[in-house]
Amino acid sequence: MSVALFALGGTIAMSGHQGGVVARLTAADLTAGVPGLAELGVPVHVHDVDAVPSADLTFARILDVVDRAAAAVRGGASGVVVTQGTDTLEETAFLADLVWPHAQPLVFTGAMRNPTLAGADGPANVLAAVEVAASPAARGLGVLVAFDDDIHAARWVRKTHSTSTATFASPNAGPIGHVVEGRVRVLAAPPPRTPLDRPDPERLATTRVALHTMTLDDDGAALDGLADTHQGLVVAAYGVGHVPSALAAPLGTLAGRIPVVLTSRTGAGPVLSHTYGAVGSETDLLRRGLLNGGLLHPYQARVLLRTLLAADADRDRIARVFAERA
Structure with a gap:
């Protein structure tokens, strides 16, 4: 069992800068700073992609990440985590869900408080996302968003607040599950859907x-x-x-x-x-x-x-x- 993690920048990867925080942390930095991650016993293979604000993400970039995630699954990964900025996460995760063909979980996460702030939420979100990606309970659910210990289906999730760490919600359905004491609990699985054709x-x-x-x-x-x-x-x-x-x-x-x-x-x-x-x-x-x-x-x-x-x-x-x- 292993999890692949692809880092795309965003608040979760930012560090101090005279003019404001900027994306500087690598995927290895993100995972090194997560308490309890090593104790999971799940190898996490990290990959740096584009350290850019989520406002600079594009369809093409996200579809490239989906391709890399699929290659990781074909190579034996039990699941995949993508870290990115939260501003466009509801759209990128939805796009990925439209074309993701695998039963293995593809889990998006990020952070609302950068690592220079007290109470930075990035480490907890990474830990939860890895737990979800590695969990058999999350198989066959499509693309997911793990945030604030809630699990959302990408097809329903919204960013609902500009600063709150509980920003992600699914107004029409609610979260489909939670991470409690390290246990992934899926309470309501979304119905399966056939992936769409990939855009040319x-x-x-x-x-x-x-x-x-x-x-x-x-x-x-x-x-x-x-x-x-x-x-x-x-x-x-x-x-x-x-x-x-x-x-x-x-x-x-x-x-x-x-x-x-x-x-x-x-x-x-x-x-x-x-x-x-x-x-x-x-x-x-x-x-x-x-x-x-x-x-x-x-x-x-x-x-x-x-x-x-x-x-x-x-x-x-x-x-x-x-x-x-x-």
């Missing part, structure tokens, strides 16, 4: 998906010409999937040219399908050709839509996948 690297580089968040008195000017520059659009609508009535027709026109996915900007709960009937309601927009994003939050929907478009999925395929996963 060349298509991925040229596939652009916009995200438009509805705000009070939105005039929709930002949508003008969007179908000429982007291959898809995610709308973060009010409530259960509503937009100003004046934007219903323009969105319907866009949906006739590119896939447009309707999501909620609220952070939890679904887009409805047939409750409200006014112009600009969810019923009206779906009738105009928008796709229902269901429980997917806007950032997840954008990751999913871009992944599908870059894999050359047609509109029918995109509609089916969203219906299955939303």
Whole structure:
């Protein structure tokens, strides 16, 4: 039994600097500073990837890490841990989950307090992530996020606070398990899903998906010409999937040219399908050709839509996948 750990920088890997903390700690540094890790009896093979802030991560970089993680599994690893900054972790873990084909756990983690601060949470999160990655109880659950001794399914997790160490939550489902006294306890396993086709690297580089968040008195000017520059659009609508009535027709026109996915900007709960009937309601927009994003939050929907478009999925395929996963 062994675990591979890939370090991508972020708060967890930062150290002091005159102008503020910067990423300096290596994967070996991260694991050397974790009390109790050696006592697990699980060899951890460390790998440095890109010591960059998570704001600089890309689809291509994360898919490369997924490839390296898969190679580690094929080489005999019982599971894999990825450490990175938390700002984009909900999106990177979701992307990895879309394409991860293995039963062995792929576990993302990070930290909210850098190592120069009292109560730095990085060591505890690394320990928990390794415990999850090595646990038979975590097999077959897809990609996971281990943070603050909670275990979240990547398909449901959100970053919900800018500074709290309990920032990661799954508003629609709750954590699927916990790490208690070193024991991995899985309480609610997510249903299995078939991995999606990997995006074509060349298509991925040229596939652009916009995200438009509805705000009070939105005039929709930002949508003008969007179908000429982007291959898809995610709308973060009010409530259960509503937009100003004046934007219903323009969105319907866009949906006739590119896939447009309707999501909620609220952070939890679904887009409805047939409750409200006014112009600009969810019923009206779906009738105009928008796709229902269901429980997917806007950032997840954008990751999913871009992944599908870059894999050359047609509109029918995109509609089916969203219906299955939303």
